[in-house]
Amino acid sequence: MTAAEISRIAGVTRATVSNWRRRHGDFPAPSGGTDSSPLYDLEEVRGWLASRGQHTAATPSGELRTLLRLREPAGVGTSDLLLLVLAAARRPAELTGLLALADADLVKQANDAAAEVADVVPDTEPVRFTTADTAVLRALLLCVRDEGAQTALSVLAERELEDSAASGAYRTPEPLANLLALLLPGTPARVLDPACGSGALLAAAARRGARELYGQDALPVQARRSAVSLLLAAPEAAVTVRAGDSLRTDAFPGLAADAVLCNPPYGDRDWGHDELAYDPRWAYGVPPRAEPELAWAQHALAHLTPGGHSVLLLPPAVASRASGRRVRAELVRGGALRAVIALPPGASVPLHIGLQIWVLQRPEPGGPERKSVLFVDTASDAASGTGPGAATGTAAGTASGTAPGTAPAAGRGGTAPASHTRSGSRSATVDWARITERALGAWRAFTESPDTFEGEPGVAHAAGVLDLLDDQVDLTPARLVRASRAGLAPAALAAETGAARRHLAEAAKSLARTAGYEDWSPAGATAREWRTATASDLARGGALTLLRTAPDAARGRTDSGTGGSGGTGAPEARPVLTAPDIAAGSGPTGDPAGLRGGATAPVIATGDVLVRAVAGGGGPMARVAGEEDAGALLGPHVHLFRPDPARLDAWFLAGFLGAEENIAGASTGSTVLAVNPGRLRVPLLPLEEQRRYGEAFRHVHELRAEARRADRLAEETARLLSGGLTGGQLLPGGGPSRGRDTTAGDVPHKTRSRGSQSAR
Incomplete structure (x- = not known):
């Protein structure tokens, strides 16, 4: 094991391990590795720690992760352990007794239990646990007992994916999986996911x-992981999972499902274009080589019963690429495409791209004619930061913008490049409640009465089939719903614009009041000089406690499902406060599924000071946790400073910790500037003086918040005014009277006569 793994199991820093090596002659000698990266024997290290009264601080999932890293290549197989997870989850009352068995008895019980469930997990080898596997077996059973089967399952899948050429597998976020499942009308009994990944979409269907x-x-x-996960999450359902490429080797050729849910791999040009050129699934045209997503869409339609629905998550380029125009046209003309719903960037990997949901329906022979397609843009408010959330001063969301073109290629089975899965800090703030409400509201109203659906200008619009069948067949929702605003009545748009202007005026007055805070005065002829201490010094003196989520929470390439989080209770029930939340001034918006099962995620309390761990970008670097943040989990890339209120004022601390020159002095790196929290410096002032500074810093915080709110409302008001002028619903002040039809070349008679006389 490495020094980093020793620090993890001992619950100390790597610097402490280095000190142990230098100061204690009886510290275990390296058993392998190199001089710069030595490796140590696990049992020797444990014995040394025990001799010093240092008990392991690793969580059960962390212990399992360590033992899996140390196993020999010819040791216990992950497939066997997946079976054991399923068997153990079905016998929760027996786990404590199994852990107490002797090694030989434990191995026999584990072999028997795993063999009993071997037929339900695809591509598993015969179970052959030996006494050499007992350490891993005990760690696995302990993890299932104390942290849950899903956590153990994620650790096992994570380990095997690290050794796979197709790394970077990720789980579809649970709110998104739920939305896709809710878009299925009725209650479909038989559901297929041909690129099931970890099984998140099928679990949502269950x-x-x-x-x-x-x-x-x-x-x-992924097939094995999905099978076990679904058997755990939906014990009453009949689960059948197979391994293999669905496009090339369909495992269910005769299956007619009530519904298909799918988040297929994107941008994979090696999907079998040449060998599948004459495949009967291409009822709407042969998908071009550069359009694998259209192959997945037709594969889904081929597996539906007549009238059945399919919901797919696709990159935005599928709606507009020239190469797919003919297939898109046939999907629209044939009535198979029912809706396209745009999501904001950050909703799922790749985080920088606004993905789209396509809703398809297999036409019924003799069924009703499909005259229109629904388009919904849930990204409009999230991208601009406007809407009701903005009017009340809360961030509806931030986005980095939608990149044109195709999403980066992803591996089979719902995988994506690891560089994207590690970009949690770039994730936009996603208001899932609002997105779900808008998407479902428009979809349900449209399905109830497609011919009379009126939509919502700028958000939802039902476009006629004939209107879509032009030279481009561009199905981008933002283009179509924005064009639909022209149909809004002038009086309605004028009322909406008036309300936006009133909100803006109120925000401007509030901003002016905040900016008018006059309790500022010059320090004198020269700037004040400080006697300072580092945050590390203050922590050693007990004035504050420095906390941060363990690195395991951010380093993984797979999600943790519903895994536990080192002493934080049930992380799936808590939101996560992220670095982008601090920069955007929003509440906690992170997904708890992004915290791995072995992570130690502190719970935020009111009065904590939160500092972004990476310098740069827009927005503040620090803030004080309010009541809306209390109870949330601390996300990765955020430092938490918990001050002793009898010695440190929270706002005073936040103001100085987040100062530009302080952050610069405590940052290291060239491209990415990582903030070393212990090096941040704080002036040593009496508490009463700290509070005066704290009050000033609180006003600065309010000024920044009011400015953000006014900026959002100004953008929204300008958008409404500009759209109303260009759409013909609003007239400029001082212009021709209402109702007069004049053009740039039509000049009133009297004005023209006076002009002629002047010319003469």
Whole structure:
């Protein structure tokens, strides 16, 4: 094991381990590795720690992760352990007794239990646990007992994916999986996911009442993981999962499902274009080589019963690429495409791209004619930061902008490049409640009465089939719903614009009041000089406590499902406060699924000072946690300073910790500037003087918040005014009277006569 792993199991820093090596002659000698990266024997290290009364601080999932890293290549197989997770989850009352067994008895019980469930997990080898595997077996059973089967499952899948060429697998975020499942009308009983990944979409379908779940994935580890996960999450459903490439080797050729849910791999040009050129699934045209997503869309339609629905998550380029125009046209003309819903960037990997949801329906012979397609843009408010949330001064969301073109290529089975999965700090603030409300509201109203659906200008619009079948067949929702605003009545737009202007005026007055704070005075002829201490010094003196989420929470390439989080209770029930939340001034918006099971995520309390761990970008570097933040988990890339209120004022601390020159002095790196929290410096002042500074810093915080709110409202007001002028609903002040039809070349008679006389 490495020095980093020793620090993790001992619950100390790596610097402490280095000190142990230098100061204690009986510290275990390296058993391998190099001089710069030595490796140590796990049992020797544990014995040394025990001799010093240093008990392990690793969580059960962390212990399991360490033992899996140390196992020999010819040791216990992950497939066997996946089976054991399932068997152990079905016998929760027996786990404590199993852990107390002797090694030989434990191995026999584990072999028997795993063999009993071997037939339900695809591509597993015969179970052959030996006494050499007992350490891993005990760690696994302890993890299932104390942190849950899903946590153990994620650790196992994570380990096998690290050894796979297709790294970077990720789980579809649970709110997004739920939205895709909710878009299925009724309660479909039989649901298929042909690129099931970790099984998140099928689990969401099971929560909707599906009783037959079918999944296939090209990565065997993902197929096995999905099978076990679904058997745990939906014990009453019939689960069938197979490994293999669904496009090339369909495991369910005769299956007619009530619904298909799918988050297929994007941008994969090696999807079998040449060998599948004459495949009968291409009822709407042969997908071009550069359009694998249209192959997945037709594969889904081929597996539906007549009238059944499919919901797919696709990159935005599928709606507009020239190469896919003919297939898009046939999907629209044939009535198979029912809706396209745009999501804001940050909703799912790749985080920098606003993905789209396509809702398809297999036409019924003799069924109704489909005259229109629904388009919804849920990204409009999230991208601009406007809407009701902005009017009340809360951030509806931030986004980095939608990149044109195709999303980066992803591996089979719902995988994506690891560089994207590690970009949690770039994730936009996503208001899932608002997105879900808008998407479902428009979809349900449209399905109830497609011919009379009126939509919502700027958000939802039902476009006629004939209007879509032009030279481009561009199905981008933002283009179509923005164009639909021209149909809004002038009086309605004028009322909306008037309300926006009133909100802006109120925000401007509030900003002026905040900016008018006059309790500032010059320090004298020269700037005040400070006697300072570092945050490390203050922590050693007990004036504050410095906390941060363990690195395991941010380093993984797979999600943790619903794994536990080192002493934080149930992380799935808590939001996560992220670095972008601090920069945007929003409440906690992070996904708890992004915290791995072995992570130690502190729970935020009112009065904590939160500092972004990476310098740069827009927005403040620090803030004081308010009541809306209390109870949230601390996300990765955020430092938490918990001051002793009898010695440090929170606002005073936040103001100086987040100062530009302080951050610069405590940062290291060239491209990415990482903030060393212990090096941040704080002036040593009496508490009463700290409070005076703290009050001033609080006013600065309010000024920044009011400025953000006014900026959002100004953008929204300008957008409404500009759209009303160009759309013909609003007239400029001082212009021709209402109702007069004049053009740039039509000049009133009297004005023209006076002009002629002047010319003469």
